[in-house]
Amino acid sequence: MTTRKNSGTTTTPAKRQRATSSGSASERRDHLVKLAAELFARKGFQATTVREIAEEAGILSGSLYHHFDSKETIVDEVLSTFLDDLIARYRAALDTSADARTVLSEMVRIGFGTLEPHRAAITVMQNDWNYLRQFERFNYLVKAEDEVEQIWVSQIKAGQAAGLFRSDVDPKLTYRMIRDTIWVAVRWFRPGGRLNTSGLAEHYITVLFDGLATGERTTQKG
Amino acid sequence: MTTRKNSGTTTTPAKRQRATSSGSASERRDHLVKLAAELFARKGFQATTVREIAEEAGILSGSLYHHFDSKETIVDEVLSTFLDDLIARYRAALDTSADARTVLSEMVRIGFGTLEPHRAAITVMQNDWNYLRQFERFNYLVKAEDEVEQIWVSQIKAGQAAGLFRSDVDPKLTYRMIRDTIWVAVRWFRPGGRLNTSGLAEHYITVLFDGLATGERTTQKG
Amino acid sequence: MTTRKNSGTTTTPAKRQRATSSGSASERRDHLVKLAAELFARKGFQATTVREIAEEAGILSGSLYHHFDSKETIVDEVLSTFLDDLIARYRAALDTSADARTVLSEMVRIGFGTLEPHRAAITVMQNDWNYLRQFERFNYLVKAEDEVEQIWVSQIKAGQAAGLFRSDVDPKLTYRMIRDTIWVAVRWFRPGGRLNTSGLAEHYITVLFDGLATGERTTQKG
Amino acid sequence: MTTRKNSGTTTTPAKRQRATSSGSASERRDHLVKLAAELFARKGFQATTVREIAEEAGILSGSLYHHFDSKETIVDEVLSTFLDDLIARYRAALDTSADARTVLSEMVRIGFGTLEPHRAAITVMQNDWNYLRQFERFNYLVKAEDEVEQIWVSQIKAGQAAGLFRSDVDPKLTYRMIRDTIWVAVRWFRPGGRLNTSGLAEHYITVLFDGLATGERTTQKG
DNA sequence: GATGAATGAGGGTTCATTCAT
């Protein structure tokens, strides 16, 4: 239920480390993380230099190392903050004990709902995950991903068992497609466009559950 | 209809450049591009050094510059080769003058069908596009993307006009979701698993057109 | 007779500076010097960071600068403390007005006798002297060294004049060899081994005065 | 009999690596090593920057990495070259099957004989060994040292068994003192002074075997 | 005295690229 390999049950190590800092120190740190996240999202993790991050904060690059061990530590905090929040939201949705379709709808809404507050983190995860995963320190991300997958897959299976979902689809595969569809939207979604994230969610829920077709015809090609 | 900003109508500049080379030289070049593509896909464009590419080919890094002007030229060739092929396939599907649902299904199949032969290129496009787009030379990729978008959106609209597709969905949005769902699959799809790309396509077509729900219930919206 | 270039006759500047501090402040300072000396000895002067010294003392690196102007000041104190003590001991030995061999023996014993109480300082002097001497502030160390050399050389010459020492050896050269043999022992001497420093001294005195050979044979090769 | 942990029997890995290079490449490399050795000796390993080494060679610092993996690799080559030569010389001396005193004398001469050709390497070993040994890659230096120690100690013991050397001295301790006395001379020995290294050797051999005392008196210990 | 944020200079190293051979 946590996002870090060596963590306890409810908090990531990063979060715990953060908590040990004094209030204002933590605020400064959080601010720096936010600035860095924006840069990582815009230019990519590797293409963002520590000098740029520092410049954005109005300090020198060396000064960043008063707050963080390394560039990796910064992106780590970006990602784990997001995952902590995401998983917490999912858990809350599960606690409602509604039927599978309702829960799944809510989870879709949660997913799209993170698009704005965690836009930068999600973008980093989409673009730089392939690079970051080669570092052992980010193994915990895989674990978090697995946990999320289990949550989704069990709901899909429950829906199938209850006769709510068609039984001829693969739960794991279906989860992956839903997940990807939601997160990849971060690439083109911009606040202020035709639809807000809530509209996006409803749009997707409609297509997801009821399909694109009207049922007028059932032509299909092998 | 082409993938390069400064190209003519049917061939990318990269392709034309390639064509000017002698047969065996072109083969050597293609081989190098293929090796590079694999590395780009595995480690990311930025994280892959020209030294590594050269090493993989059994030559020294400086020697690569007899074949390519720059590292960017290599990845350019990787991407444009893929896009050339993709667009050509789409065009063929459009020529069938079948109904919108049939055409759209075929286009989904085409998309999934590129997952294996163009795995590396698609991976690079997914992971490194955000970085590469900042270089002017890759502007043509945006144009190619726009062209593809138009192909899809017009089919969706045609389907709606024909009463085949529900009219309460946004064509552009729907296209994006379909597109993302297909391409992102490259991240987890591995040949030899439960489903091949053809199976993946049918699975997705089912959910896409007819929805996940069985219709047993019409429970709600949050 | 003193160890600092700009000092008076009997005390080093460092000592004087120390003396001006209040009792407990001086104790704190001495403690910090001792901690630093250990680190310098173990890791080398350059490789030891002020952060490490401060950490060892349970404070932050910036706080060290309430006690010392600079890192060099700390090592200065380490070295001058040792030299002050050494020269004081030599002087005492000279006051006995015994014959040259007795005095020289005593000086060897004094040298080995500093190995334990001044282990760290001697180690620093052996390993980091080459680096430290480039700073003008450590010029006084050369002067102290010269003073010590004069003490030894005059004793050796006196011994030769009195017919106690063979006259075919170079006094200065002999001094250097004795000196080096004693101090370099700090590299391998560990308290608690077969011989204590006193045993080491006697062992060396034996070989030094009477030679390794038994006299049984006088084979020699050019 | 070799100076590297993972080496075969007669050559160090460094040497083998060097040998694989073409003639002129090796020469360039050797030249760079020589320049670096001088700087290391003069300023210390840590205080010498790669930029300084490169400047000395008239190239840029980055260019050094065309020849060496790292700064450590350079100093490694400096030290192993010296040790290879030293051990080879010792072996040759042992092959003469002369009596222990003769062999030991020869080994002292060998030691002093390296002072000039290997001055830089010996200086580095004296001053920076304490720092370098913390890196695993230099473990082989300890092994080389052990090998040398065995050569010496066995000769001293042989001399004692043959009644040539006094039996009341500790072989290991005696070796260490001899070793230190020879090598530390690098600190003050300058070619062109009163004595050349050959003179130094004979001087030391005299004192070592026959002692400083004339035998006129046997006063001992205060 | 101590803190902690920041400085500023520099360190070792990387890497795409060039070019004479």
Added chain:
DNA sequence: TATGAATGAACCCTCATTCAT
């Protein structure tokens, strides 16, 4: 075509030191 030496700019990071609090 390929080599290999070199470039030059940039990168992440370190560290002694300062100073307002």
